Amino acid sequence: MTSRIRRAICEQLPQLENIYHALEVPAKKQLSAASRPLLQWTLPATVAQHENELLESVKSQQFDATYIEQVRVVPSAGRTAAKVEFQLQPDAFATHLLQAGEATTVSPSYADKHVVIEFSSPNIAKPFHVGHLRSTIIGNVLANLYQHLGYRTTRLNYLGDWGTQFGLLALGVQLKQVSDAEMRTAPIETLYNAYVEANKAATENPALAQRARELFSALEAGTDDAMTTQWQQYRHYTIDELTAVYERLGVQFDSYEWESQYSQSEITEVLTKLRTAGMLQGEHDGREVVIVGQRRVPVIKSDGSTLYLARDIAALLKRQRQLQFSRMLYVVDNGQADHFNALFQTVTALDNSLNNKLQHVKFGRIHGMSTRQGKAIFLRDVLDEAREVMREKRSNSATTKENRSMNDELVCDVLGVSAVLVNVLKQRRQRDHEFSWDQALQVNGDTGIKLQYTHCRLHSLLDNFKHIQLAEIKPSWQHLTQEPSDALDVLYELARFEQFVWQSKEQLEACVLVNYLFGLCNATSRALKRLPVKQERCLEKQSQRLLLFHAAKRTLHRGMQLLGLKPLNQM
Numbered sequence: 001m002t003s004r005i006r007r008a009i010c011e012q013l014p015q016l017e018n019i020y021h022a023l024e025v026p027a028k029k030q031l032s033a034a035s036r037p038l039l040q041w042t043l044p045a046t047v048a049q050h051e052n053e054l055l056e057s058v059k060s061q062q063f064d065a066t067y068i069e070q071v072r073v074v075p076s077a078g079r080t081a082a083k084v085e086f087q088l089q090p091d092a093f094a095t096h097l098l099q100a101g102e103a104t105t106v107s108p109s110y111a112d113k114h115v116v117i118e119f120s121s122p123n124i125a126k127p128f129h130v131g132h133l134r135s136t137i138i139g140n141v142l143a144n145l146y147q148h149l150g151y152r153t154t155r156l157n158y159l160g161d162w163g164t165q166f167g168l169l170a171l172g173v174q175l176k177q178v179s180d181a182e183m184r185t186a187p188i189e190t191l192y193n194a195y196v197e198a199n200k201a202a203t204e205n206p207a208l209a210q211r212a213r214e215l216f217s218a219l220e221a222g223t224d225d226a227m228t229t230q231w232q233q234y235r236h237y238t239i240d241e242l243t244a245v246y247e248r249l250g251v252q253f254d255s256y257e258w259e260s261q262y263s264q265s266e267i268t269e270v271l272t273k274l275r276t277a278g279m280l281q282g283e284h285d286g287r288e289v290v291i292v293g294q295r296r297v298p299v300i301k302s303d304g305s306t307l308y309l310a311r312d313i314a315a316l317l318k319r320q321r322q323l324q325f326s327r328m329l330y331v332v333d334n335g336q337a338d339h340f341n342a343l344f345q346t347v348t349a350l351d352n353s354l355n356n357k358l359q360h361v362k363f364g365r366i367h368g369m370s371t372r373q374g375k376a377i378f379l380r381d382v383l384d385e386a387r388e389v390m391r392e393k394r395s396n397s398a399t400t401k402e403n404r405s406m407n408d409e410l411v412c413d414v415l416g417v418s419a420v421l422v423n424v425l426k427q428r429r430q431r432d433h434e435f436s437w438d439q440a441l442q443v444n445g446d447t448g449i450k451l452q453y454t455h456c457r458l459h460s461l462l463d464n465f466k467h468i469q470l471a472e473i474k475p476s477w478q479h480l481t482q483e484p485s486d487a488l489d490v491l492y493e494l495a496r497f498e499q500f501v502w503q504s505k506e507q508l509e510a511c512v513l514v515n516y517l518f519g520l521c522n523a524t525s526r527a528l529k530r531l532p533v534k535q536e537r538c539l540e541k542q543s544q545r546l547l548l549f550h551a552a553k554r555t556l557h558r559g560m561q562l563l564g565l566k567p568l569n570q571m
């Protein structure tokens with residue numbers, strides 16, 4: 001970590017606010033073979049008018065010589081912005097990045113900023129489709145990034161359990177005489193089957209359709225206690241089952257919400273607010289609509305029941321009261337862009353303190369992610385398929401055959417999940433994406449398997465030398481410069497970790513971090529080839545190389561965790 005060095009720079013330049021995260025290690029192509037380590041700050045357009053003043057004030061500073069050797073300012077020229085180069089004390093640089101043992105980081109804290117991330121949010125009794133998978137995976141990484149960077153975070157899952165389909169569900173449970181035991185063991189599938197059956201029955205028989213509507217009204221009104229309790233039970237079971245699947249994906253939530261929890265009384269309050277603000281209008285058919293720009297978006301149906309938007313408004317206002325967030329992100333597919341526009345416009349008109357705090361983190365579609373039988377209805381099916389494909393691949397491979405690890409089932413599961421996760425995360429999120437098992441599973445391609453494989457190689461190397469006390473060895477810059485250039489390549493990659501984590505968060509794009517990790521793996525593999533440890537006779541050289549690989553493993557491990565992967569030691 002270069003956190004101490006960054007701190008030393010920022011402390012000397014308080015007038016620049018916090019440039020901590022704007023300090024960057026240049027890209028490889030900008031570094032010459034003989035380069036000394038650098039952190040550079042490119043002046044953003046916002047301060048361009050004060051360029052001379054800023055550069056002058058930087059030049060006149062005395063920086064802490066333990067970390068900073070020299071400062072060079074480069075004024076803007078043509079299209080290239082001005083920048084400041086901080087030439088770092090190389091041993092301090094190497095030490096901060098490579099020292100084994102407890103690392104103390106002194107990065108800035110954003111604990112006063114509370115970021116709420118709503119993601120996953122499937123609907124019960126409907127398939128957990130690939131869009132929900134993408135939301136789950138992306139939302140989790142964003143929450144991890146914020147948390148890692150010192151923000152306060154809350155992870156929310158807003159489960160859809162409301163609307164007329166819920167009446168059908170209740171009807172299906174009655175028709176199929178679903179037992180509590182069935183519900184307990186496989187709630188998601190049981191509810192789904194009940195829904196499908198009731199849907200079919202109600203299409204053929206209007207009396208049943210009517211019955212479904214009555215059941216929903218009773219539920220919404222909360223008049224039937226037995227039924228209310230029963231549904232509460234079902235919600236519990238559903239959360240239990242979801243939690244188990246999320247666990248395989250490395251995902252956890254701080255809280256689960258249900259659409260149904262935004263009850264009549266809260267919605268009534270919202271409607272009153274909208275009406276007072278002159279934003280609500282009744283239509284002649286009994287519906288109530290909010291006026292958003294040119295659009296009239298219904299919030300209440302003609303039979304008086306609430307719509308999606310009404311519940312989202314109530315939910316958002318309540319979250320604002322209870323969580324007092326500084327930012328609220330909704331990780332939901334592109335298809336709901338209109339809905340979120342309407343939501344944000346409505347609530348900011350009611351309360352302008354919400355301006356600039358709300359964001360719809362959109363993403364495109366994934367095609368082709370299904371089981372080989374051609375169907376993937378539930379998330380669990382996709383993950384089970386990933387495990388199966390991985391198992392087959394491993395049983396056909398000669399090397400893994402003798403090398404079977406103890407817990408093969410778990411290894412297959414982790415590898416399968418890693419393949420799916422990374423394949424989804426390496427795409428820019430707005431782009432539609434064609435999923436292919438073949439591509440996702442390659443060891444040599446840019447895949448989750450590559451990340452796991454590199455981590456395992458590093459682990460096994462370090463494990464062979466665990467008798468060497470790495471924490472007692474002092475990293476040496478001089479040693480690194482005498483090695484083939486692959487050693488410095490790895491060191492510079494390690495130094496870039498923080499900036500890519502930051503950029504990934506800024507752009508809300510996991511692919512920034514994923515691509516960085518591929519680069520780190522490639523640099524590490526080249527170094528593993530060119531800097532052998534076992535065959536090396538010189539003890540000093542051996543231990544310096546181990547330090548480098550130890551740090552590479554530590555950084556890769558951290559990065560993989562941020563993506564939601566469980567780094568394996570053996571595969």
Ligand SMILES: NC(=[NH2+])NCCC[C@H](N)C(=O)O
Nearest residue numbers: 121122123158159160312332
């Ligand atoms: N606050 C929200 N509306 N979040 C998104 C919910 C997504 C919804 N359950 C669906 O699957 O379509």
